[in-house]
C-alpha cells in the first residue's frame with residue numbers, strides 16, 4: 430500500500446497562503462479564571478494571562494479563544510452576563526483587555542471571544558427593566574408566558590440545569606423562560622430590536638479588533654412559538670440525568686435559530702478576516718446544517734467527535750468518516766479535544782494514548798482546538814463535595830456532570846500553588862501536580878508537551894497537514910491510518926491504538942517525520958513498519 434495506490438489523480442490545491450487564517454490556525458481555549466492569577470485572589474485574570482504570553486509563543490498556538498470575561502455575577506463561570514461590553518473587575522479592566530489584544534496581535538496570535546446570545550444574567554439591566562412591568566419597553570426582550578390553567582408552568586420544557594425551564598415572576602404574574610439557570614433568563618431572538626442590540630455588541634468588539642467569536646449555545650436561540658410540549662426521550666432511563674429525559678424538539682435547533690445565526694454572520698462579514706465558531710448541541714448528522722446552505726452561518730461549528738468516540742482504531746476511523754460525510758463538501762472541518770464543559774480526555778484514554786490523540790488532532794484535515802492543560806495531559810481533578818462550585822453539579826448532582834474537575838487551574842511549576850496564584854486557588858490544583866506541570870514537562874524533551882510543540886511545528890512547516898487532502902486508508906491491526914496529500918507530497922499517518930506493538934503493512938519508501946516517542950526522526954522507512962506500544966508516526970513518502 431502506498432498513497433499513490435489510493436490517490437490516482439493529483440488534485441487541484443489551493444496555495445497555503447490563499448487559505449483564511451482560521452483554516453491554518455491552531456486554537457487554544459483559555460478560561461482566564463484558571464490560567465494565571467496576578468493579584469493573589471486565587472482567580473486568574475487578564476494581567477496574569479498577559480504575563481504568560483511567552484508560553485503561548487513557545488507552544489506555537491496561533492489563536493486564542495477566551496471564555497467570557499464580561500461583567501457577571503459569576504453564577505455560571507461568566508456565562509451569566511450583566512454587561513456584554515465591559516470587562517468584569519475580577520479579570521481586570523478594558524485597558525488590560527486592549528493590551529492583551531495588542532500583545533497577542535504583535536505575536537501574530539489571533540483572539541476570539543465568547544459571544545453569549547441566548548441569555549443574560551437576571552441582574553442585567555435589560556432584564557431588570559423587562560421584569561419591572563408587563564408594559565415595560567423591554568418586556569419583549571425576554572421570553573414571557575402565562576401560567577397554564579392550573580397555575581403551573583406554561584409547558585413541560587426542562588432547564589438543562591434541572592427542573593422546569595420556567596420561573597414564576599411574582600410582580601408581573603407571568604413565567605419567564607430559562608434554558609439554563611433561573612438566573613440566566615433567555616433573550617427573545619424573535620424581537621428585531623433585541624437582535625439589533627446584539628448585533629451592536631458584536632460590532633463593539635469587532636471594532637476593537639477581535640478576530641471573531643465562539644457563539645455559545647448557538648442552537649437554542651429560538652423556541653417553538655406555540656409552546657408545544659417536548660416528547661419523552663425513548664432512550665432515557667433511571668440513570669439519565671432528569672434534564673435529559675425529554676427530546677428537545679421544540680427548544681433546540683429550530684429553523685428560526687438558523688436564521689438568527691445567518692444574521693450574526695452578516696454582522697461579522699461587515700468586517701474583514703473574522704471567524705465565527707459555534708457551540709452546536711446535537712448529533713453529528715446535524716452538524717453540517719450549522720455551516721449554512723444558501724446563506725452562510727458558522728465558519729466552524731465545533732466538532733467534539735474525537736472526544737465522544739470510543740477509543741479504538743475502527744471507531745475513530747468510522748467517526749472521522751461519519752463527520753466528513755455530515756458536513757458540506759466545501760465546508761472546512763474542525764476537531765476539538767477539550768473544553769470547559771468536557772471531561773479531560775487524558776482521564777478517559779490514559780497518558781500513553783494522549784500522545785496518539787495529539788498526533789491525530791494535529792494531522793487531521795481541519796482546524797484543531799485544544800483546551801489549556803490538554804498539552805500537559807491534565808486529568809480530571811478530584812473535587813470534594815464541599816468544594817463543588819459548578820451549578821450544574823449542585824442542581825443535578827449524582828450523575829457525574831460536575832464540570833469543576835476539568836476547570837482546575839493550570840499548573841506552571843512544582844510549587845504548592847503550581848505558580849498559578851499566591852492566594853488560595855479557586856479550585857484545587859489537583860493530584861500529581863509536582864509531576865505534571867509545564868516547567869517539568871518543558872524540561873523533558875520527550876514529554877507530551879514537547880510532542881505538542883513538535884507537532885505544531887510540523888503542521889506549520891508541512892502544507893500537506895493543513896491544506897492537503899485527507900486520504901482514507903483502510904485501518905487494520907488496531908492502527909488508525911490515513912494519508913494527507915498536497916501538490917505531490919504524500920504523508921502517511923499511522924497511529925497504534927494499543928499498548929502492544931503492532932505492524933503497519935506498508936510497501937512504500939519514506940522518511941519518518943515524527944514519532945510520538947520523539948525519536949526516529951529522519952529514519953528511512955522501506956516496507957512494513959513495527960510500531961511500538963502507543964506509537965504514532967508520520968511518514969513522508971519518497972520515490973522508490
Ligand code: GLC
Pocket residue numbers: 505506508509545609645646708769770
Ligand atoms: C454553554 C457553555 C457552558 C454554559 C452554558 C450556559 O454551553 O459552554 O459552560 O454553562 O452555555 O451559558
